[in-house]
Amino acid sequence: MNRLDTDILILGAGGAGLFAALHAKQAAPDLDVTIAVKGLLGKCGCTRMVQGGYNVALAPGDSIERHFMDTIEGGAWLNEQDLAWLLVTQAPVRIRELETELGCFFDRNPDGTIHQKAFAGQTFDRTVHKGDLTGIEIINRLAEQTWRRDVRRLEDHRALDLLPAADGSGLAGVLMLDMRTGEPLIVRAHATLLAAGGGPTMYKYHTPSGDKSCDGMAMVLRAGLPLRDMEMVQFHPTGLLAGEGTRMTGTVLEEGLRGSGGWLTDAAGRRFMFDYDARGERATRDIVSRSIMDRVRNGFASPHGGVFIEMAHLGPDNVRREFKGMVERCADCGFDLAGGRVEVIPTAHYMMGGVVFASDCTTPLPRLYAAGEDTGGVHGANRLGGNGVANSTVFGGLAGDAMAGRVRRRDALPDIMPAALEQAMTRALAPLGGTAGDLPAIRRKLYEVMWDDVGILRNAEGLTRAQSALEVLADDTARCGVPDGERRYNLTWMDRLNLENLVLVSRAVCAAAQARHDSRGAHFREDFPTASELSSSRYTLVRASEETLNVDTEAVNFTRVRPGQTLVPQAAE
Numbered sequence: 001m002n003r004l005d006t007d008i009l010i011l012g013a014g015g016a017g018l019f020a021a022l023h024a025k026q027a028a029p030d031l032d033v034t035i036a037v038k039g040l041l042g043k044c045g046c047t048r049m050v051q052g053g054y055n056v057a058l059a060p061g062d063s064i065e066r067h068f069m070d071t072i073e074g075g076a077w078l079n080e081q082d083l084a085w086l087l088v089t090q091a092p093v094r095i096r097e098l099e100t101e102l103g104c105f106f107d108r109n110p111d112g113t114i115h116q117k118a119f120a121g122q123t124f125d126r127t128v129h130k131g132d133l134t135g136i137e138i139i140n141r142l143a144e145q146t147w148r149r150d151v152r153r154l155e156d157h158r159a160l161d162l163l164p165a166a167d168g169s170g171l172a173g174v175l176m177l178d179m180r181t182g183e184p185l186i187v188r189a190h191a192t193l194l195a196a197g198g199g200p201t202m203y204k205y206h207t208p209s210g211d212k213s214c215d216g217m218a219m220v221l222r223a224g225l226p227l228r229d230m231e232m233v234q235f236h237p238t239g240l241l242a243g244e245g246t247r248m249t250g251t252v253l254e255e256g257l258r259g260s261g262g263w264l265t266d267a268a269g270r271r272f273m274f275d276y277d278a279r280g281e282r283a284t285r286d287i288v289s290r291s292i293m294d295r296v297r298n299g300f301a302s303p304h305g306g307v308f309i310e311m312a313h314l315g316p317d318n319v320r321r322e323f324k325g326m327v328e329r330c331a332d333c334g335f336d337l338a339g340g341r342v343e344v345i346p347t348a349h350y351m352m353g354g355v356v357f358a359s360d361c362t363t364p365l366p367r368l369y370a371a372g373e374d375t376g377g378v379h380g381a382n383r384l385g386g387n388g389v390a391n392s393t394v395f396g397g398l399a400g401d402a403m404a405g406r407v408r409r410r411d412a413l414p415d416i417m418p419a420a421l422e423q424a425m426t427r428a429l430a431p432l433g434g435t436a437g438d439l440p441a442i443r444r445k446l447y448e449v450m451w452d453d454v455g456i457l458r459n460a461e462g463l464t465r466a467q468s469a470l471e472v473l474a475d476d477t478a479r480c481g482v483p484d485g486e487r488r489y490n491l492t493w494m495d496r497l498n499l500e501n502l503v504l505v506s507r508a509v510c511a512a513a514q515a516r517h518d519s520r521g522a523h524f525r526e527d528f529p530t531a532s533e534l535s536s537s538r539y540t541l542v543r544a545s546e547e548t549l550n551v552d553t554e555a556v557n558f559t560r561v562r563p564g565q566t567l568v569p570q571a572a573e
């Protein structure tokens with residue numbers, strides 16, 4: 001069996017993973033740092049796909065407090081407030097680092113200050129961007145800086161399972177799979193960062209990159225750790241509807257389109273958002289997504305089952321200039337965003353829930369750290385557009401600092417618990433040589449179940465139906481083998497492992513949604529359509545034990561501000 005010992009192991013090479021590597025190397029250059037990533041470094045994950053931009057309070061008139069309050073209000077008061085505070089206070093630090101140390105160029109105003117655009121759900125225009133394809137700028141610069149440093153790269157390596165220490169002292173390492181050779185690799189580390197980026201790719205319409213299949217969250221569940229806020233899945237209101245059979249369907253048309261004044265209209269040509277919210281198209285993502293689905297259900301659907309986004313009233317030339325990437329994306333699919341109208345549907349975009357973690361990115365399992373979209377608590381019930389990449393870069397950097405500060409090279413690495421290793425190996429290798437199953441059919445069924453019954457509008461009946469269907473899908477997936485037994489770059493095997501993780505995490509989403517008997521942020525129950533009392537808010541925690549998932553709730557700790565209060569100084573009467 002191949003083995004590797006390293007000081008710091010980072011799982012994932014998005015904004016969180018790469019920032020962690022750079023910070024760890026800067027803080028402790030002598031440490032041996034390894035990044036393991038399911039794809040190619042710099043080419044996979046969602047940070048590269050960031051379009052609209054990065055929220056940060058920089059401009060005169062804006063403030064950290066204001067960004068914080070927008071984040072808490074947007075999160076429907078479920079946020080872990082100290083984490084949200086770290087997000088907003090560290091975002092300006094990270095943006096300066098990105099520009100002045102790492103070489104990013106963001107768009108500027110004529111006076112040379114950084115341009116900040118409007119994003120929905122915010123009381124100030126604070127989204128820093130590079131055109132409308134901001135993530136490429138960020139991830140390219142982060143990747144270049146990582147390549148320059150002495151960081152070991154394990155590309156096309158997927159993490160399979162967390163391996164506890166034999167002495168019960170915490171995490172000892174991770175079982176990895178070299179996808180090129182199909183050979184397992186045991187990596188032991190003094191500190192491991194989980195930064196695999198969540199990713200709700202279990203829905204019929206979804207935006208995240210194909211390499212993401214909730215592997216990190218599934219590993220956490222199998223390791224017995226809790227995931228919080230799993231019912232909170234964000235749907236971006238404007239996923240492209242490009243028809244069946246193209247992966248362009250579900251990809252996102254960025255928030256700035258609505259932020260800058262774009263209209264949503266229905267099949268009758270009616271601009272409907274003001275019927276639902278005084279902010280119209282600039283309402284938060286949850287509200288806009290629900291409103292679209294309501295319109296669709298009430299018989300006003302566009303030909304492919306969604307609604308339209310229209311920009312022409314802002315001047316086609318302006319739209320072409322300001323939203324070049326989006327205009328080109330639509331043109332590639334035969335649509336004219338600048339001058340015409342384009343069909344859109346809400347699309348699963350982001351998971352607010354994830355592993356429970358603390359301000360220093362530690363988790364309840366010693367030696368396991370977490371950052372980015374794998375974590376829960378920062379965004380509460382709903383993430384503001386622009387707070388996602390801020391989250392991954394802020395906490396990735398903090399995790400790198402924390403791990404570098406704690407790891408001592410000369411300490412002995414813990415031994416791995418043999419039974420856990422054996423169990424993880426058996427699980428991963430089990431499909432090889434087994435009888436073929438219909439993986440595409442399982443995936444299609446998963447898409448349907450999650451979209452229809454655990455999607456934007458939920459109720460007890462649908463969730464119960466989904467729970468049973470997901471249990472069946474878990475069994476069906478477990479029975480699917482990979483008959484040829486070929487290990488080298490076997491995509492059927494990878495698909496099978498992906499589906500196993502996706503179904504497990506889908507079950508966690510469903511269980512948390514069943515347990516929440518109110519409507520908050522991204523979670524809407526038709527049978528409990530209002531929010532419960534904010535001052536006694538509770539968040540959900542899902543844990544796996546054997547074959548079952550258990551859900552507990554815990555009271556939100558309002559450490560900085562209570563519902564009804566604000567940290568933003570109010571103008572004198």
Ligand SMILES: Cc1cc2nc3c(=O)[nH]c(=O)nc-3n(C[C@H](O)[C@H](O)[C@H](O)COP(=O)(O)OP(=O)(O)OC[C@H]3O[C@@H](n4cnc5c(N)ncnc54)[C@H](O)[C@@H]3O)c2cc1C
Binds near residue numbers: 373
């Ligand atoms: C289309 C799109 C547009 C977006 N636009 C914005 C925006 O404008 N503003 C904003 O704030 N946010 C935006 N987001 C959200 C934002 O991309 C994410 O919040 C953020 O980038 C997540 O960073 P991360 O480092 O946690 O994960 P990612 O950047 O997704 O990185 C995860 C990494 O983990 C790796 N990985 C996954 N599984 C494994 C495994 N088993 N083993 C090893 N490695 C693994 C992946 O290959 C990848 O390298 C957008 C997302 C999408 C999909």
